[in-house]
Structures are given as structure tokens and as C-alpha cells.
Amino acid sequence: MGRWLEHTVTTKVNASVDRVWKVWSNLEAMPRWMRWIESVNLIDDDPNLTNWTLAAQGFRFNWKARIIQRVEAQQLHWESIGGLPTKGTVRFYAESDNITSVKLTVSYQLPGALAPLMEDRILGGIVVKELQSNLNRFRDLVQTD
Template identity: 75%
Template sequence: MTTEVNAPVDRVWAVWSDLEAMPKWMRWIESVKTLDDPELTDWTLAAQGFRFHWKARITQRVEAQQLHWESVGGLPTKGAVRFYVEQPGRTAVKLTVTYELPGVLAPLMEPSILGGIVTKELQANLDRFRDLVERENASGG
């Protein structure tokens, strides 16, 4: 999934890398807490009456370029976000996420249907992220 943000890459990176603020623009994410190890975070997802917890470790961080992570307990997930300068003041954000369907959902929903729902939600999250960064950038915040 990709979105383009009308803001400099440093600003886009700053907003994304504030992991504890992600619930502002990731609708299903209820909370993100940084643990004693700053590369380790505790996540809570709440959607459609279900709640899932997991811990994630940042496996690669290159300032203003990319951030990779993988879960180390709970919901199996891993992903990466990459930032590309399209032109001065314009940044492309590319998000890649893989996950395993939680066992409790398997009997309730066909994996391909759930995958489509998750993909749409992740793209909507990127769009909300773009809108948030552009609003903050326009207001000087």
C-alpha cells in the first residue's frame, strides 16, 4: 500500500516514528506503549468486538528512510514502512504488512475476505496518516 504526502520526508518520518501516537490515525489500534527497551512496543488492536495484544520489536530503523518490525509474542505480524522523497516537500510512504489470521477468527470468516478487509483498512489508515501530516504541516505543527 502506498500514499503520497505533501510534506518533507523529515516531517513524515517524525509523525510515523511516534509509535505511541498511532491510534490517532490507525482506527483499529487502541494503544501502543513503548517498553523499557525502546525498540520493543506493546500493541492492542480492537475491532468488531475482538481484542488482540502483541509485542513488536523494531528490527531495522534507518532515519527518514525505513522502519521494519516483527511481533515477538501475541498476534503474529511483521512489516515495513519505507519513505521516498518524490520531490522537495512531497514524500511517498509504502507500507508492507504480513500477519497470520488469529485462530479465533478462522471459523468466523474466510481468510480471503478478512484479507480484503484488512487491506482496505490499512490503506484507509495510510490515507488518515497522510491527512494528519498534511494538516499538521500546513499549520506549522
């Protein structure tokens, strides 16, 4: 068994919560703004079940994920059901008609073979920086599309 790590990042988007939700909900488009995500594919046209591929730092991981809770324009919760153990939540807060705060929390379990080789603070710093960059790219995409 590996160790679980959790990271949270936030950003403000100059767009309505409905617009932000619409862009985020297009899961197959995530590689446009999530640099380490190589692909996201729906399984059997089920919008709650997806195949993910992550490629980063010479490592490649695959997993299936299921959306376990969806509250339109408010929050989305998911967890992996095979492959890399992950779970997370993204929440959307309408601060005004055209400003939305987005809070992303991602948890993952380091594979047992890697866990002893990784320093939590160093790995956590790398992952938080990447997650924040991804969220900033998401913000920029929403604001320019």
C-alpha cells in the first residue's frame, strides 16, 4: 500500500458559474488545459465513467474514474475504480454574475514501489504547482473562448 496525498488549489474566473461549469463538464477536453493528462475518454457514452491517462516526469498511469456526485454548476466528486487510486472534488462558487471561484482538491495514492522514493513535501510542491498551473490555464481558456 502506498501513501495518500491531498492537494487543494483555487482560482477566480471572470465568467458566470454556468459558463465555468459547462467548460469543466466537458471531461474529454481536459487535456487542453491539464498538462499531465494525456487523454480522458468516456466509457460507453456514460458521462459518469471515464478512462484517464496521465503522463508526467517519465511515468505513465492509467485509471478509470466514476463521478460519484454531480450538483449542476456547484460541485463534482469523483473517485477511481481501477488503476491509479485517485479521488477529488471541484467546487464552483458564484461570487457575482460574472465571477466564479473554483476550488479543486485532488487526492491520490502513491504506488507502493514509489512511495519510499518520494519526499511528500517535494512531490507535493511539484503537484500543487502543476495543479495551480492547470487551474490557471482552465481560467484563461474559459475567459478567452
